[in-house]
Structures are given as C-alpha cells and as structure tokens.
Amino acid sequence: MTDNTPKIYVACLASYNAGILHGDWIDLDGSETIEDRISEILDASPEEDAEEWAVHDHEFCGHLSEYAGTDTLNAIKEAFEKVEAEGIDWEVFCEYCAHLGHDIEAGQVEMFSEAYAGTADTLEHWCMDFLEETGQLDSIPENLRFYFDYAAFARDMEISDVFTIQHNGDTLVFWNR
Structure with missing residues (x-):
C-alpha cells in the first residue's frame, strides 16, 4: 500500500439519522473486498437493523457521489490496482482523469496507457x-x-x-x- 492509496469514509445512515456518527475509512487497495468492509461497518453500528450506507468523504481526486454504489467503488479500486501494477503514479493518473473531466471509472487505465x-x-x-x-x-x-x-x-x-x-x-x- 502506498501513501496515496485512495480511501473512502463509509457512514452508517441508520446511525447518522439517529444523530450518531458511525463509520470508518476504507482503503481501496487489494487487502479486502469493499462489500465485506461495508458489512463490518454496518454490523458494528449502534443502531439495530443498519442496512444503508453512504460515502461521506473520500481521499483521491475527482468527484464521488455520496451514494456511489459498490460497482463504482470497485472500479476505482480496480483502477488503483492496475495503476500500481503498471508502475503509473496514481497522482498523475488522477490528474489525467481530471484533465479529461472524468471521474475515475473502469477502462481509464487502458485509456491512460494508450494516450x-x-x-x-x-x-x-x-x-x-x-x-x-x-x-x-x-x-x-x-x-x-x-x-x-x-x-x-x-x-x-x-x-x-x-x-x-x-x-x-x-x-x-x-x-x-
């Protein structure tokens, strides 16, 4: 894992709606699945039957909707893993995506490499x-x-x-x- 690993803060919405801040940061690297980490956060919620979550913060370039689904988060994770494997600087990749006006999504690592x-x-x-x-x-x-x-x-x-x-x-x- 590098210092610039993309991260998201996932909040439990049942807790949030009850006035409690409950959530955790998830590194979007290869260590564990996003779905498993979200389940762990919801299972640890002080509110019963916590099922809904939202991304309340992120540490990487670009826009990310607080209601981004796991497909989007997995695409970012996949992009980061490919960038790391190809020896591309993540910051440069993010600047490339920002220059194009794109959020990070599947297929952009290949676009970067070709361009x-x-x-x-x-x-x-x-x-x-x-x-x-x-x-x-x-x-x-x-x-x-x-x-x-x-x-x-x-x-x-x-x-x-x-x-x-x-x-x-x-x-x-x-x-x-």
Whole structure:
C-alpha cells in the first residue's frame, strides 16, 4: 500500500439519522473486498437493523457521489490496482482523469496507457525527440534543420494533437483521442 492509496469514509445512515456518527475509512487497495468492509461497518453500528450506507468523504481526486454504489467503488479500486501494477503514479493518473473531466471509472487505465506519449523537460523538447525518432525531419537537409521552428511545432501539436500535464518538474505528454 502506498501513501496515496485512495480511501473512502463509509457512514452508517441508520446511525447518522439517529444523530450518531458511525463509520470508518476504507482503503481501496487489494487487502479486502469493499462489500465485506461495508458489512463490518454496518454490523458494528449502534443502531439495530443498519442496512444503508453512504460515502461521506473520500481521499483521491475527482468527484464521488455520496451514494456511489459498490460497482463504482470497485472500479476505482480496480483502477488503483492496475495503476500500481503498471508502475503509473496514481497522482498523475488522477490528474489525467481530471484533465479529461472524468471521474475515475473502469477502462481509464487502458485509456491512460494508450494516450501516454512520453515525458520531457518541455513540450518543445518532447517534439524534438518525437520528430527525430519518427524520422519526420529526414526529408529536410541537415543544414536547414537548424531553421525548423520547434516552438511553433510544439504549440501546434498542443492545439490539436496532444495535451500536457506538469508533474514534479516534468512535462508528461498525452495524445488527444
């Protein structure tokens, strides 16, 4: 488990409606099922027949409805596990989802992996490497390559082809899909 493990606070609504704060934090990692943890919280409720619950807080990026179901919570858990397994920084993944205006859901790790184009100091440096690696400058004579405007190319790429996320001093580049 890392320091940035997504967490939710699940509250027992029977207790809440009786004026009692009863609930607990659940780490959305692989240690146990969300359904089992929610059952434990409800079983420990000071109110009899506690059946309903709500997410009253969460510690990860994005919006989460207090009435998010276990399908949504399991999708977030699955995304976190995949991100961890692929060595992706969870904060970067969250920034990616926020940039797209999406809440975290199933399938987004694959979208992230497909869209990730690389990291560089700046988008201009990424463009230099991209053009070199793809051979797109090969048709320009070497003595004229010094006149190529990488800054303008980077600006144009960002207008329609890529977007960037700044993280820990690096520029992460993603394809617009």
